[in-house]
Amino acid sequence: MHDHKSGRKAADTVQDVILLGNPNVGKSVIFSLLTGKYAIVSNYPGTTIEVAYGTILGSKPKTRIIDTPGVNNLIPMSEDEKVTRDILLSSPAKAVIQVADAKNLKRALLISVQLAEMRVPFVLVLNLWDEALDRRISIDTAKLSELLGVPVITTIATQKWGTDKIFHAIDGAKPGLNTMLYEKSVEESLLAIENELHGDFLISRRSIALMLLSGDVSLKEWLSKNASKDGIKSIEDVVDNASRRFSQNLGYLINKQRLAFVDGILAQVYREEPGFFSKFQYAVARITMHPFWGLLFLALVMYVMYIFVGKFGAGTAVDFLQNTFFGEWINPVLVKFCRSFMPERISDFFVGQYGLFTMAFTYALAIILPIVFSFFVFFGVLEDTGYLPRLTVVSNKIFKVIGLNGKAILPMVLGLGCGSMATLTTRILETKRERIIVTVLLAVGVPCSAQLGVIFALLSAIPIKFFLVWFGMIFFILLLSGILASRIIPGESADFIMELPPVRIPQMWNIVLKTVSRMRWYLKEAVPLFILGTVLLFFMDSLGILRLIEYAAKPVITGLLGLPGRTTEAFIVGFLRRDYGAAGLKSIWEGGLMTPDQLVTSLVTITLFVPCVAHFFITIKERGWRSASLIFMVSLIAAIAGGLLTRMVLLLL
Amino acid sequence: MKKEKIDEALELLWMIMEEGNLNKVEISTLPDHMGCFDPELIEKVGKRDTIAAVNEAEKAGYVVIENGRAGYTLSGESRARDIIRRHRLAERLLSDALALPESEIEPGACKFEHILTEGVTDSVCSFLGHPPMCPHNKPIPRGKCCERFSSEIQPLVIRLKDAEIGVFYKIIFMSSKNTHRLQKISGLGLVPGSSIKVLQRKPSFVVQTGETILAIDDEIVDEIYVKNESGKK
Ligand SMILES: Nc1nc2c(ncn2[C@@H]2O[C@H](COP(=O)(O)OP(=O)(O)OP(=O)(O)O)[C@@H](O)[C@H]2O)c(=O)[nH]1
Ligand SMILES: [Zn+2]
Numbered sequence: 074m075h076d077h078k079s080g081r082k083a084a085d086t087v088q089d090v091i092l093l094g095n096p097n098v099g100k101s102v103i104f105s106l107l108t109g110k111y112a113i114v115s116n117y118p119g120t121t122i123e124v125a126y127g128t129i130l131g132s133k134p135k136t137r138i139i140d141t142p143g144v145n146n147l148i149p150m151s152e153d154e155k156v157t158r159d160i161l162l163s164s165p166a167k168a169v170i171q172v173a174d175a176k177n178l179k180r181a182l183l184i185s186v187q188l189a190e191m192r193v194p195f196v197l198v199l200n201l202w203d204e205a206l207d208r209r210i211s212i213d214t215a216k217l218s219e220l221l222g223v224p225v226i227t228t229i230a231t232q233k234w235g236t237d238k239i240f241h242a243i244d245g246a247k248p249g250l251n252t253m254l255y256e257k258s259v260e261e262s263l264l265a266i267e268n269e270l271h272g273d274f275l276i277s278r279r280s281i282a283l284m285l286l287s288g289d290v291s292l293k294e295w296l297s298k299n300a301s302k303d304g305i306k307s308i309e310d311v312v313d314n315a316s317r318r319f320s321q322n323l324g325y326l327i328n329k330q331r332l333a334f335v336d337g338i339l340a341q342v343y344r345e346e347p348g349f350f351s352k353f354q355y356a357v358a359r360i361t362m363h364p365f366w367g368l369l370f371l372a373l374v375m376y377v378m379y380i381f382v383g384k385f386g387a388g389t390a391v392d393f394l395q396n397t398f399f400g401e402w403i404n405p406v407l408v409k410f411c412r413s414f415m416p417e418r419i420s421d422f423f424v425g426q427y428g429l430f431t432m433a434f435t436y437a438l439a440i441i442l443p444i445v446f447s448f449f450v451f452f453g454v455l456e457d458t459g460y461l462p463r464l465t466v467v468s469n470k471i472f473k474v475i476g477l478n479g480k481a482i483l484p485m486v487l488g489l490g491c492g493s494m495a496t497l498t499t500r501i502l503e504t505k506r507e508r509i510i511v512t513v514l515l516a517v518g519v520p521c522s523a524q525l526g527v528i529f530a531l532l533s534a535i536p537i538k539f540f541l542v543w544f545g546m547i548f549f550i551l552l553l554s555g556i557l558a559s560r561i562i563p564g565e566s567a568d569f570i571m572e573l574p575p576v577r578i579p580q581m582w583n584i585v586l587k588t589v590s591r592m593r594w595y596l597k598e599a600v601p602l603f604i605l606g607t608v609l610l611f612f613m614d615s616l617g618i619l620r621l622i623e624y625a626a627k628p629v630i631t632g633l634l635g636l637p638g639r640t641t642e643a644f645i646v647g648f649l650r651r652d653y654g655a656a657g658l659k660s661i662w663e664g665g666l667m668t669p670d671q672l673v674t675s676l677v678t679i680t681l682f683v684p685c686v687a688h689f690f691i692t693i694k695e696r697g698w699r700s701a702s703l704i705f706m707v708s709l710i711a712a713i714a715g716g717l718l719t720r721m722v723l724l725l726l
Numbered sequence: 727m728k729k730e731k732i733d734e735a736l737e738l739l740w741m742i743m744e745e746g747n748l749n750k751v752e753i754s755t756l757p758d759h760m761g762c763f764d765p766e767l768i769e770k771v772g773k774r775d776t777i778a779a780v781n782e783a784e785k786a787g788y789v790v791i792e793n794g795r796a797g798y799t800l801s802g803e804s805r806a807r808d809i810i811r812r813h814r815l816a817e818r819l820l821s822d823a824l825a826l827p828e829s830e831i832e833p834g835a836c837k838f839e840h841i842l843t844e845g846v847t848d849s850v851c852s853f854l855g856h857p858p859m860c861p862h863n864k865p866i867p868r869g870k871c872c873e874r875f876s877s878e879i880q881p882l883v884i885r886l887k888d889a890e891i892g893v894f895y896k897i898i899f900m901s902s903k904n905t906h907r908l909q910k911i912s913g914l915g916l917v918p919g920s921s922i923k924v925l926q927r928k929p930s931f932v933v934q935t936g937e938t939i940l941a942i943d944d945e946i947v948d949e950i951y952v953k954n955e956s957g958k959k
Contacts, residue, residue: 146913150906176937180915208937256827287909319828322905326828328912333919362941364928466930466941479930479941568907569943572914573932 088167089137090129090243093157095181096143097574098174099200101125102230104140107239111590112140114583115456123497124156129240136167136243145180147187147280148287148324152500155291161191162295165275168246169195170239175205175212175227178343182335183328185221189249190283191276196224196242203229204575209346217342222250231580251279253334255327262286262315269304269311286312287324354576361463361576368467374460378451382522383529386447391530394439404431418615427614433607436656437600444526444652445595449588452490452522456587457579461486465571475552476559477502478569481511488519490591492688495519496695506564512696513558516684517708518551518715523652527659528676535669542722546677550715554707598687599650606646606653613645634716637666640675650685670723678716683708730840732786734762735779736806737813737839739789739796744864750795753777762813762836808847811867813839814860815850821861822899822918823854831861844869855883855951859901886924886933886950894923895952902949911946914938922952 092100101112108127125140141160142153149155161169169188173181181197188195199205199212218225224245228235254260266282274281284292285308296305316323360366407430411420424431455461461483469479480502488495492515499508499515520528532540613619623630623641630636630644639661647654658675661667667675683705684692693701742751756776780796783789788802798806816838820831842850848871851857856872859865883898897918902908915935916922925932925939931947933940 146909148909148913150910150913174937179936180913180938183913183915210937256829258829288905322908325905325908325912328909329917332912332915332917336919358939359926362926362929362932367929462941466932469930469941469943478943568904568910568946569930569941570910570914570946571941573939573941575939 089139089164091139091141091160091164091166091169092172093141093161093169094143094172094184095145095174095177096572098143098172098177098181099228099230100140100143100172103170103172103198103200103228103236103239104138106230106233106236107138111586113587113590115461115587124160129243131240139164144184146328147184147191148284148289149291151503158291159295161193161276163275166193168243169193170198170243170246171195172198172200174201175199176201176208176210178212179332179335179339182338183331185223185249186253186331186335187280187283189221189223189251190253191280192248192251193276194223194246194248196226196239196246197221198239198242199225199227200230202227202235203232211344211346213342217338220250220338220341223247231583253331255330258315258318259286259323259327259330262311265311266308269308270300271304272299274299283327286315287327288312288316288322289324354578358459358463358573358576361460362466364467367463371464371467374455378448379529381451382444382448382526383533386444387526387530388533390443390447391440391526394443395435399435399439404435407431421615422611425611427607427611429604429607432610433600433603436653437603440527440656440659441523441599441603441652442592442595444523446588446592448490448522448526449591450584453584453587453591454579457577457583459574459576462571462573465569466573469569473566475510475555476562476566477507477510477555478567480569480571481507484511485514485519488515489522489525491521491595492516492519492684493691496688496691499695503567504564506562507567509562509696509700510555510558512692512700513704513707514551514555516688516692516704517554517711518547518681520547520680521652524655524680527652527655528680531659531662531672531676535672538726539669539673542719542726543673543676543680546715546719546722547680550681550711554711599652602649602686603653606649610642610646619645629713633713634674634678635720636671636675636678636716637661639666643675643679644682647679647682648686650687651679651682652685654679654682670720673723674716674719677719678712681708681712681715683712731779732783732788733805733809733840735776735783736788736798736802737762737809738776739780739798740806740810750792750797753780753791753794753796756780762839807867808844809839811851811869812842812847814864814866815847815854815857816842817860817862818854818857818866818899819850853883855885855898857899857901857951859903861899863901863903883951883953885948886922886952887927887931887944887947889924889952891924891926893954894921895954896920897922898951898953900950902946907946911942914940916940916950922950 092104094100101114104110104112104125104127105114107129109130110125110127112125112127124142127138127140129136129138139160141157144154144157146154147158147161149158171181171185171188173185178199181199185195185197197217199214205212212227214225214227224242224247226235226238226242228239230236255263263279263282263286266285267278270278270281281292285296296308300308312323319326361370363370404424408424411424415423421428423429426432464482464486465479467479468482472478472481483501484495484498487498495515496512499511502508502511528543532543610619613622619642622645623638626641626644627638630641631638640658643654643657643661646657655676658667658672658679662672683689689701689705692704696704738756739751742756743749780789780791783802784791784796788799788805789796790799813835816835817831819838820826820834821828826834848869851869851871856868857866886895886897889895897916897920899918900908900911900916915938920935923934925934930941931944933942933947
C-alpha cells in the first residue's frame, strides 16, 4: 500500500513557475514585471491566447515562468481554458502564482480550491487592489492565508505596488490545505475512480478524479495514455453510475458545492462596505451598452477613428512622408546617387519603377507605417478602456443572424488590426463551428488597419456616395458569406455569456509599450514581404512575365471588372499583403490612371481579396490545410464577385 | 397501502409513456424498480410487484388492460397527472428551496406525492414561481394556479427576466437542460444562492453578480428563477 497524498513526481529537472488566474486579472502585467518582457495587456478577457514563456529576472538558477490564458474553472469549458489545464497536467511546477481580482474574490477562490485539490504549491496574489479599495472592499489576508494554507499577497500591478513581494512569495509557495469535502456519495465515487488511476501524476489523483466525475471530456486523450483499457472502462462505469444516481449534472453539482465551500471562507475574510460606488466610469459603461446611445457612441468611435487614422494617419502623415520626406528629400538623392555610378538595369533594381527604395521602402515606411502606427495607438486606447467587450452587447442580435453571438465581434474588430492575430483570437469562441465561420469572415472581408487607412484616405477625396458603395458592398458580402457559412457548416451555436470588465482609464505607459511592441512586430513581419514582393515584381517585369500575367488576367481584370491592366500588379502583391495591394492601387490612382468608379471597384476587390501570406499560414495552422485552401478559394471568388457587383451597381447609380 | 400502490402504478406508467411518447405500455416489460417502487420492498414482496400494482389500478378503474397492454382511462390519466405534478413539485421544493442533499430528494418526493392536497400543491407551485421542469428536467404538468400566473397570485419566486432593474435578487434555481451551460455559468459564480442584479434588458441582458458583470443571452435569463432579497438595493 502506498498512499501518495500528493501525486507529484519528485525531483524533476525543469521546474517552472506558472502564472494562472481568471481572465483579465493582470496576469500579463505581472508576467512583464517578473520577466522584463512585454506581453500584450488589454482590458478584455482573452487577450492571452497563446502561452508566453519568459525567465524570471535575477533568478538563479534561471527559472522559467509561463503566462497562461485566463480560466474560470480548471475544468475547461473552452479551448483556451484547456490550454491552461493541460499545462498543469504536463509541466512540473515549482510554484503556481494564482493571480486574482481582489474585488472578485469568490471566483478566484473557486480556482484556489481546485489548486489545493491538485496539491500543487501555489501562492495567491490579490491584484487590482486599488479597485477593491475604491469599492470599499476589505479582505483579511492573514486569515485567508491561514484558511488556504498558502501565502497571500496584495498588489497593484499597474503601479508596481507590492509586486516585488511576489519574488519572495514564490519560494514560500505550498500546497494549500485540502479541507474541501463533497457529499458522501461523491466522495465514494471519487475514491473508486482514484483506485483506477495508477502511476505518478503531476497533480493529485483526487483532482483528476474530480475532473473525470465532472464529465470533463477534454481529458479523454490524457486518460488513454495514463490508464489501462479496463481502468478506463471501470472509470466510465463509476461516472455513469454516479450520474444516474444524482438528479443534477455532476460537474454543476461539484461546482455548487465548491462555491458553497468558498462562501464559507468569504464569510470569514471578505467585507464590502454598503453604499454604491458610482463614478464617471459607470456612466460611460451605461451609455456604451444602451440600445440607442450605444449605437450613437459606436458611430462616434468610428468617426474618431476615421479622423485619426484616415485623415491624420493616412492623410496628413502619409502625405508628408510620401510626398515630402521620401518624394522630395530621400528618393531624389538616392536616385541621383544610384544612377550616377550603376548601370541602368542595376540601378532600376534600387530606384526604378519596382525599385527597392522607390517601391518597397516607400510603401512600407511612408504609406503603411504611419497608418498602422496611428491605428495601433487608437486601438490601444480603445482596448484599455474596456469598450470592446461592450460592443458584444450591442451586436449580439446581429451576429445571431449568421449563427454566431456577440462574442464574435472581438476577433472581427481585432481583424481590423491584423487578420493573422485575429485568426488566433477565434480561440475565445466556444464551438468549432463559430471559429470556422469567423475565420472565413476574417479571410474574406475584414480589411486590416493599413488597408483600411489607405482606403479611407482614397475615398475621402471623392464624393461620399463612393464610400457608401464600398462600405455597403463589403457589409453585404460579409453578411452573405456569414449566412452561407452558417448554413453549410454543421454544429450548434454557442451560448452568449460575456464577461464585461470595468471601464478603465487607459494607462499611457501601457499604450506606449503596446504600440511599440506591435510596431516592432509589424516591421518584422511586413517589411520583408514588401521587399520580397518588390523583388518579385522587378524580375517579373524585367523578364516579361508581368506582361504575360497581365495578359492572362485580362479577361477578369479588364473584362469582368473593367479595371486598367496595371492594377494586376496591385493584385499580385495583394497575395503577399492586402495593404501592399491597396498601396499599389493608391499609386495607380495618383498617377491618374483610374476613374472614381474603377477606383471603388478595385478597392472592393482588394478588400475582399485573399488573405495575405501570414494570415494564410495562421489559418492553416489553426484550421488545417484543407479548410484553409477552401477559405482561400472562397475569398478569391468573393473578391471577383464583389468587384463585379460593384461595377454593376456603379453603372446603375 | 393499496391506494398508494395504485398511485405508484399510475406514476410508473406515466414515466414510461413520457419517455417513449406512447399511450400504451406492454405489461410484461414493466421494470421492477422505477419511480417510487422501493427496491428493497420488491425483494421482499417478490419481483412482480409492479404488475400487481397495475392490476390493482385496473380494478379501481384507472387503467384498462387489453392484450397485455395497459393504458389510462380518463380518470386514470387525470389522477396520474396530479400525482406526477405533486411529485415533481416536491422535488423542486426539496432541492431548490430547502437545498436537501440529493439522497433525500427522491424518497421525500415519493412521500409528498401522496399527502399534498390540491390547495397545498398550488401554493407550492406559486411559491416556486410555477416551475416548468423538475430537477431532472422532466416537465411538470401545469395546474390551475399556473393559468392565473402573474395576475392574481404574486409569486415569491419570479423569472429573472421579469426582475426589476437595479434590484438585487437571490437565485433560487436554474431550470436549464443544457449541462454545459450550467457548468459554465456556475464557474462564473452564478448558482442557486448567489445574488444577482439586472442592469439592463436591451439590446442584451446585462447582469451583475458580486463584482462580475456579465452580458448573457435571453434564453439563459429565461431559465433563471429568483427571489427578491428585500431591503438590499
Ligand atoms: N487598476 C488596475 N488595473 C490593472 C491592474 N493590473 C492589471 N490591470 C489592468 O487590467 C487589465 C487586464 O490586464 P492583463 O494583464 O491583460 O490581464 P490578463 O490576466 O493577462 O488577461 P487575459 O490574458 O485576458 O486573461 C489591463 O487593462 C491592465 O491595465 C491593477 O493592479 N490595477
Ligand atoms: Zn402553478
